[in-house]
Amino acid sequence: MALDVYVGSLTRYYAGAWENLAETTARKLGAPRPAGSGKLIDATQSQDQIRPKVIAWRTKLAKALGERVDALLDWDETEAARWFTHRPGWDGFGSLVIWAAYAENPTLRAPETLPEEWDDDIALARSTADGFRSRYSHLVRNVEMWLPVAFEITFEGDDVDGRRVVMGSVTTLRRQLADLNAATWKASADEIAAWGQMPPERRTVEGCARYAFSLLTDLAQRAHAERLPMKLDH
Template sequence: MALDVYVGPLTRYYAGAWESAAETAARKRGAPRPAGSGEATGAARSQDQIRPKVLAWRAVLAKALGDRVDAPLDWGETETAPWFTHRPGWDGFGSLVLWAAYAENPSLRMPTVLPEDWDDDVALARSTSDGFRSRFSHLVRNVELWLPVAFEITFEGEDVDGRRVVMGSVTTLRRQLADLNAAIWKASAADIATWGRMPPEQRTVQGCARYAFALLADLAKRADAERLPMKLDY
């Protein structure tokens, strides 16, 4: 199953008025969009119909969070707001999550390649256990939706479609990605850009983690600058 990361208005996302990096490449080659993808199947809905639902969801969420978030829970939900996407894939995203978990559990030995059941990994279990103060909490705690507001907590709640998901902060994720780089790789901006140009041929945890890191760091930077949500799509 593919894993994309979307940055942009949630109205556009739920309207299906966006396309993944793979769909963009296929369109440029003249290939039809695959079945089940947004506008190709007529599934895209009017953004004007969806926007009130998104705004109502955001208002309920803001009320539930109360004073746990200092800044207003607000961002652009217009059709003119920009949007961005990358495809780290599950191999890349899972490898990055494990890389962060092992970075804060150095006594454990990290696997060379990503295990099929990586979400049951012992280092990840430690990083997400009760009472463990993870340095990379907005990456390792199964977050699916990052909001463009600065806060330290992660929390579970309903998304726009009523699914229970874990949410975090774009700003905090961006800082924690920078902390991960500073602690482990100490890579320059030029090095990181090189990592993100193409998936690694050797599917090692480190190679896949670097690739995903470059893509997520880029998206988190854009989301922070444009004050837009960031969401996993799978």
């Protein structure tokens, strides 16, 4: 199953008025849309219908969080809001999560390639254990949506469709990604950008992690600059 990361209004996301990279490529080549794709290309009316639901969800979420998040949950949900997407894939995203877990558990030896059941990895289990203060909490704690607001906690709640997901902060994710680079690769901005030009030929944990790191760093920067949510799509 593919894994894409979307940045933009949640209205556009739930209306399906965006394309992942496979859909964009198929459209440009005049090929049929990839199997399983139900997204719309022009969904102006659908966005008008969905927007009130998103705004109501955001208001309810703010009330539920109360003082746990000392920031206003507010961002652009109009059709004018820009949107962006990349496809790190599960190999890339999983490798990045594992790389972060081993970075803060240095007594453990990281695997060369991503295990099939990587979410059961011992270092990841330590990083997500109760009471462990992870330096990379907004990456390793199974977060599926990052809100464009500054806060330190991660929390579980209903998304717009009522599905339980873990949410975090775009601001904190950006900082933690920078911390991960400083603790491990110490790569320059140009080097990081180059990592995302194409998936690595050798599917090592570090190679795939670098690729996903480049894509997520770019998207988190865009989400921060545009003040928009960032969300996994799978």
